Ligand SMILES: *[C@@H]1O[C@H](CO)[C@@H](O)[C@H](O)[C@H]1NC(C)=O
Ligand SMILES: *[C@@H]1O[C@H](CO)[C@@H](O)[C@H](O)[C@H]1NC(C)=O
């Protein structure tokens with residue numbers, strides 16, 4: 001009881017202290033040459049154990065009906081078979097480090113698969129440079145803001161890709177392979193708790209039958225194995241995944257940009273840039289682009305309006321950040337905003353958005369801190 005109150009007081013103190021800030025997410029190296037069970041060690045040690053546990057409890061408690069816990073425990077017990085290497089070992093290492101149960105860590109990883117209500121934009125400017133930006137909207141717990149990190153994923157001492165993730169989350173929902181391509185993942189479908197669990201149950205089914213990848217692990221596989229935009233799009237279109245999503249991909253050459261609408265088995269639709277015919281950008285939120293967005297959650301039409309107001313010749317990281325920072329595209333649930341251009345790897349930036357603000361200064365001072 002007292003422990004809980006102390007944690008709460010610390011937590012409120014931190015949140016209040018950090019409110020109304022847009023801060024650069026902390027950046028870490030994530031080394032693929034380190035044994036998977038040790039890859040999180042140096043990151044986890046920067047977080048207080050109890051606080052991290054508290055954050056994760058908070059994240060899970062809100063969305064985890066009791067009926068599902070036995071299913072998760074079954075998955076955790078069969079993790080050897082159901083969660084592929086190296087993700088399983090990474091999760092085991094993380095669980096050991098934080099004192100969490102493996103089933104909770106798996107639940108956390110599954111939860112992130114479904115709860116990402118986001119906006120992604122890929123645009124080509126008049127010089128042919130491709131820019132890619134995204135808001136991650138997930139704000140039912142402030143904890144996620146604190147757990148947002150940038151990871152430079154290395155092999156043989158070289159960065160093979162850079163992404164944004166949450167502490168303990170082994171998938172990659174936002175990232176860029178330098179000089180090759182960038183990928184963001186948006187959830188496809190409704191955000192109601194009921195639907196989340198319908199999706200999750202179907203996902204368990206896909207896992208048990210075997211062969212399906214977590215939709216957030218597939219980008220990691222693609223970042224690690226593919227070296228160009230076309231191969232990335234091909235792989236993201238074909239591999240079986242456990243939940244329908246949108247993969248938004250940007251490349252390095254003119255015309256390289258697309259929204260891949262995924263069913264579990266394969267792509268339902270690939271919607272590419274077509275600058276010669278006026279389609280110099282594409283916007284994806286959480287609804288199929290050929291259908292109207294629901295009137296209660298229309299971020300797409302405003303984003304289209306803002307992009308048109310920017311104009312193709314003015315597109316750069318600042319402009320994309322501005323569009324993503326303008327309500328209703330930007331909303332109280334926005335956890336982070338990331339902007340990148342794979343052709344210029346130094347552009348990768350990610351800010352944690354601590355408070356909904358009607359007006360936010362773009363490219364704040366924190367820009368220089370990364
Ligand atoms: C943050 O900004 C909002 C809007 O300007 C304001 O209503 C709120 O009180 C601020 N919160 C803190 C903790 O300063
Ligand atoms: C998190 O939840 C577990 C079990 O649900 C509990 O044992 C643990 O004390 C909780 N930790 C914190 C910091 O709230």
Ligand SMILES: *[C@@H]1O[C@H](CO)[C@@H](O)[C@H](O)[C@H]1NC(C)=O
Pocket residue numbers: 014026047048051145146147148
């Ligand atoms: C997260 O919260 C901790 C308090 O334990 C604080 O020290 C740290 O700066 C926060 N980290 C981020 C990235 O906000």
Ligand SMILES: *[C@@H]1O[C@H](CO)[C@@H](O)[C@H](O)[C@H]1NC(C)=O
Pocket residue numbers: 314316317318319
């Ligand atoms: C984008 O263009 C604007 C206007 O020309 C400029 O002020 C800004 O610094 C540019 N941003 C980046 C990231 O290059």
